[in-house]
Amino acid sequence: MVVSQFLVLAAALFAMGVYGLLIRRNIVLILLSVELMLNAVNINLVAFESMIVTTEALGQVFAIFVITVAAAEVGVGLAIVLMIFRNRQSANVDELDLMRY
């Protein structure tokens, strides 16, 4: 089974996630970029698992844990976004500049 195409896909997704995280100004889009990065990890894990085939299906187990934690983290993130939006009527990260240096 050819694993490299999946790894290239994962690397591309990861790079897109990093790029999005750096250039996006809206907090919700930043959250989406982080999701891209975490899903790149899942693709990696599942692709490696299908290549190596461990007895405990470790790659898939790991991927399920990553999915669960990612869901929990987005929940926390959206709560924070809501809180900020209520106080400032904006979800732009550039405006979060009260504290510097």
Place this chain on the structure above:
Amino acid sequence: MTPEIDYLALAPEIVIVVTLLGALTLDLFLPRPQKYWIATLAVAGTALALIPLGILAINGETISMFDGSYVVDEFALVLKGLFLISAYIVFLMSVNFIESDRYYQGEYYFLLLASLLGSLVMASSRDLIILFIGLELVTGPLYLLAGWRKGDVKSNEASMKYFILGVLSTAILLYGMSLLFGLTGEVTFAGIAEATQGMSEPALTMAILFMIVGFGFKISAVPFHFWAPDTYEGAPTPITAYLSVNSKAAGFVAMLIVMYQALPGQSDVWAPALWLLAALSMTIGNLSALRQTNIVRLLAYSSIAQAGFMLVPFAAAAVAGADLESAFGATLIYLVIYAVMNLGAFAVVIAGARKTGTGEIDGWAGLGKVDPILGVLTATFFFSLAGIPPLAGWFAKFEMFRSVMIADPATISLAVIAAINAVIAFYYYAKVIKAVWLDDAVDTFTDEADQPPAGALRLALGVSVALTIAIGIYPSIAAFVRDAAQVLASGG
């Protein structure tokens, strides 16, 4: 196949789980004026968890569960003790702080206990998956706790910055872990160590560097430290204390056990990276601390610099190819002593901020004359952070410098950088003590200025000052930590 579970070995975790569920349930039924019972429960539960820990320590057996993924040995017990005691002190600091702000107490203690549970799990993990779950359980609740004051825009900002960089670091760390899994087909540290022995793959180097960057964010090492001062300033002060001690220690230990146990054969890849992190954290952390006027931001940069000092023994020994075991011991001793004195410093900040009504160092002028006891405590903790005998900080620095006495150019240069930084650090710690004792009082003191700090906060101050002085005078109390590091080396 049923996994073997040793319930005594898991007892500290179980006690914390019961306590946190209890805190959440109690919160539903208690009327608002009685909410302080939740704080009592949290403090009692944390203290109770120390009992099974003590029994396990006396038994002294190494208990390995789930195919060696979850290990309770002396090393894990020392760390769990550190996490429990420092969480205990943070709870004591929180009691009046949260009460006086009238925020939701039940959820506060629930989240803090969940974070504590994560650090306990992390200490026992000998497997990438459990390590990752433990680390996320430590940081997840803290994103919310950093933004605890919902109406305060600074607290919002603290929470957001922490969250974005936290999940970014998680993603980078996981990418590294996924590559490591792909290269070895293993998730346990022992399995990875065996598989990577002598392996030389560009992908492995990449995996290790990704993981170091991920951990670097968690421990706020330079150049991944940008979130730390802002988050520390905006978060409620007890949470800042928790962030700078428990959460930092958890990230730190996670990084070191991964490097030490899973990748001992690859030290020529990670050792230079850690050397660089140590040198940069010390230097940039200290230089930035010099010009801070806010005491919490000063402590934030100081904790970045202290993380650099902690990395020194380990990085130096790894670069020189020397014995990692004693270096690991020195790093752990530094971590334990740092936890005690930094918690004390934050307790002083809470008590002092209540009296002076400000976090600016100038506003603290003359505090020593108004409240001599608090003044003496300020001097104790800040001199200890600077490493002045007979306070605990000197022993941490002594162990650090002793462990870098290896004749190797890279090691010597790191020792020189550390020595210069120890001197720079003294300047800004002394600046606080000078304001408290030598400057003339400015008229900013609040009406509460002549009242003593609340009982719980006094207990927190008392515990940390007793430990700081005791370890400073009888350093052998802390030396058992070194034995624990050896257990990790032999039992691993």
